Amino acid sequence: MRLVVRRWKEGWRAPRYDVFEVEADPSESVLDLVERVSLKLDPTLTFEHACHHGVCGACGMVVNGVERLTCVTRVGDVARNGVILVEPLHGFKVVSDLVVDKSRMFSRYPDDTRTLERVAAQVEKLWDCVECGICYSACPVACSYPSYLGPSVLAWAFHRAVEEGRVPAPVASRSGVWSCHAAFDCSEKCPVNFQPGEKIMRLRRLLLRGAVEVV
Numbered sequence: 574m575r576l577v578v579r580r581w582k583e584g585w586r587a588p589r590y591d592v593f594e595v596e597a598d599p600s601e602s603v604l605d606l607v608e609r610v611s612l613k614l615d616p617t618l619t620f621e622h623a624c625h626h627g628v629c630g631a632c633g634m635v636v637n638g639v640e641r642l643t644c645v646t647r648v649g650d651v652a653r654n655g656v657i658l659v660e661p662l663h664g665f666k667v668v669s670d671l672v673v674d675k676s677r678m679f680s681r682y683p684d685d686t687r688t689l690e691r692v693a694a695q696v697e698k699l700w701d702c703v704e705c706g707i708c709y710s711a712c713p714v715a716c717s718y719p720s721y722l723g724p725s726v727l728a729w730a731f732h733r734a735v736e737e738g739r740v741p742a743p744v745a746s747r748s749g750v751w752s753c754h755a756a757f758d759c760s761e762k763c764p765v766n767f768q769p770g771e772k773i774m775r776l777r778r779l780l781l782r783g784a785v786e787v788v
């Protein structure tokens with residue numbers, strides 16, 4: 574198996590593609606291959622992972638052109654002629670190799686200063702969305718318009734709107750639901766079927782009907 578990895582580290586003028594020959598079983602995960610390369614062939618290869626169960630959202634990468642959680646993506650399902658190309662998620666600043674800075678997404682979740690509500694909100698958020706960033710990478714608007722709040726944040730705002738009858742002003746602004754092009758790539762690629770695209774459309778309808786307050 575050939576694992577081709579898009580690499581970039583601070584100080585490099587341009588990214589490069591490294592090719593690694595690795596033993597692989599079709600039932601293994603793509604993350605297993607990346608880990609094997611890092612352990613046995615190139616310890617400088619950097620990537621993120623934690624749970625290996627599709628729960629933590631850390632291992633999202635673009636695999637042969639498609640955003641995936643690599644720990645639950647089997648080699649046999651994605652290899653093309655014995656080749657797998659892995660790249661960092663689009664739409665985020667690359668920190669090193671396959672590691673991206675997702676603060677663009679995390680910093681925009683609606684904050685709430687009331688502790689109990691915030692804890693409850695975090696629990697619900699984690700129950701549904703694994704915060705992998707795949708929807709940002711798949712979204713043509715998020716990749717080209719840095720101010721766009723992004724699919725998962727707007728989907729989260731929809732849940733808050735239903736519960737509380739209000740949304741923060743940026744959600745109803747040009748950076749929010751009105752910039753969505755309804756491409757639905759976010760929903761197609763989301764590994765947990767959180768359906769951010771559909772929720773953005775439902776939030777638009779609530780706003781158009783005046784059913785939620787903008788605060």
Ligand code: SF4
Pocket residue numbers: 630701702703704705706707708709724725728759762763764765766767768769
């Ligand atoms: S909505 Fe889906 S794709 Fe987007 S961050 Fe959450 S789990 Fe990942």
Ligand code: FES
Pocket residue numbers: 621622623624625626627628629630631632633642643644645
């Ligand atoms: S390592 Fe946690 S989702 Fe893949």
